Amino acid sequence: QxxxxxxxxxxxxxxxxxxxxxxxxxxxxxxxxxxxxxxxxxxxxxxxxxxxxxxxxxxxxxxxxxxxxxxxxxxxxxxxxxxxxxxxxxxxQQPKPETFLPDLIKITNKTTDLHTLFKSIINILCSLPGISAGGIYLNKNNKLHLEYAKNLPPEFIKAFKIVPETDMRFKIVRRGRAVFIKHTDFNKRINTADESVFANLFILPFITDNNPGGCINLISEKLPSSPQQKEMFSAAAHITGEAVSRILLRQKSLELMNIFRNTDNMFCLINRKFKIVYINRSFRELSAVPAKKMIGKGIDEVIDRQQYVARVLPALKKCMAGSRCYYSIVFENTAGQKKLFDAEYFPIKIGSRTEQICAVIRNLSVNYNDKTVYTQKESA
Structure with a gap:
């Protein structure tokens, strides 16, 4: 030396x-x-x-x-x-943001399933100079599960496929800050199955809507830590967290769409800006408006303004805060027919944050002009 x-x-x-x-x-x-x-x-x-x-x-x-x-x-x-x-x-050889961040953003925007997402991210990061291996952990029930790995030795994968809450890496994920660990610190901080295969380790946590989502682990054979590198890798982890949130939201939305696709109840998905992102067949038939014209419209454009302010908007805000809510409403279609409906809102959460609202609207089949029946149904 x-x-x-x-x-x-x-x-x-x-x-x-x-x-x-x-x-x-x-x-x-x-x-x-x-x-x-x-x-x-x-x-x-x-x-x-x-x-x-x-x-x-x-x-x-x-x-x-x-x-x-x-x-x-x-x-x-x-x-x-x-x-x-x-x-x-x-x-x-030092990785530069312009060499991989645009590709990372491009791939994450196109990917629709988690396995493909993780595989693409690790392949891009492991192709950088100085990075020899990597893996992505996902937080499930307060345990980190190894979802995808590249070039990691089998004994390491076997020993650390699931990382408990007490492990140092889980604490780093909770803290939410990127950490660089030198080779000499492995014995003290991480009990690896075979430490001889490692040199330096980057632990890059990411969040999925205010919750610890997981982390990216990158093994570097000869890559010293610097604030710029940590910032670049942290940006990659942030992009990963957003992509995971988007894919989880899409999966939940697709499950609901399949459930309510051909039911008699009207069903729609509403985003955080209170705009319609999906309607089912029953909703299209009642509104007598093609789905293309309905998608993207605000709820205030579909419902009478007075009812929107008095009932719908408070319910939307309450649901966006995380509570399930119910109300009745009069809906008038393009033919001028008024019907009484009851609507129920369910929050679709990713982590602790409500990303979309699932609205299930039931037709009570009551003519609005029949005041007596209408009043009884509304009270009920």
Whole structure:
């Protein structure tokens, strides 16, 4: 480590080698001196110079990232010039936001299921310089479940497929701030099944509407932490959280659409701006308006203004706050027919936040002009 990749004079190299651990046999020292003079390094010496684990050096050699040769005794040796070139290349490779964030946003906007989303995100992040492996955890019932992993060793996946609430990573997810852990801290902070495969770890938590949603774990073989990198990776985690929320909302909406698609009760989905995003067949038949013209309209455009202010708007606000509510209303279609309906609103939540309102409207089949029956039904 003292040599530090600098071309020092031969006498200086001898002096450094002489000052190494005197307890080692002289023959071993001589071999090391000869290797340094010849410009070759062992995997251990290379690991010390590059500040990584020896297993990482072996893996780089096996993957062809770092040139090496095998000695007659079967040991790996690396030329000093190759180590210098590799170090210069690694230090110059820093991920930039313009290289992956636009692609990440583009993919997350198109993806409609969680597995494809996680696979796309990890593939993009693991293709960045310096990132060798990664995985995405999702919070389910206060436990982190490993949903997708790339290049993580099987023993790690087996040991940490489910992370309990007491684990350090879950606490980081709750805190909501990106954390960078150096290789030397793994023993103290994370009891991995095989720590030799790791170097540095980025833990990037994301939220799904004010709740701890999960985290992205990125393994870096040689990537120092910097505020800019944390900011970039945190942006990636934020994009992930928004995409997860959007997909979960879509899944819930599709389930409701399938339930109410062909029922006699009218059904519609209302977004946070109180605009209609879906209506079923019964709703279309009653309103006598094509679905294309109805979708995107505000509730105040469909219902009489007086009734909207008096009954509908308070119910919408109450439901958006997370409460289920019920009211009756008179609806007039394009033919001028007035009918009495009862409406029930259910909040569709992602985490603790209401994202949409499910409105189920039942036709009481009462003519508005029949005042007596209307009054009785309305009271009921």
């Amino acid at each position: 003292e040599i530090n990749l600098h071309p020092w004079p031969l006498d200086k190299i001898f002096q450094i080698c002489y000052n190494w651990n005197h307890a080692k046999p002289a023959r071993e020292k001589i071999v090391k001196i000869k290797n340094i003079i010849a410009g070759t390094l062992s995997t251990g010496s290379t690991a010390g110079l590059l500040q990584v684990n020896p297993a990482t050096i072996a893996r780089w050699i096996d993957r062809g990232k770092l040139p090496a040769f095998i000695t007659a005794g079967g040991h790996r040796r690396i030329n000093m010039r190759d180590v210098k070139a590799f170090s210069a290349k690694q230090s110059g």
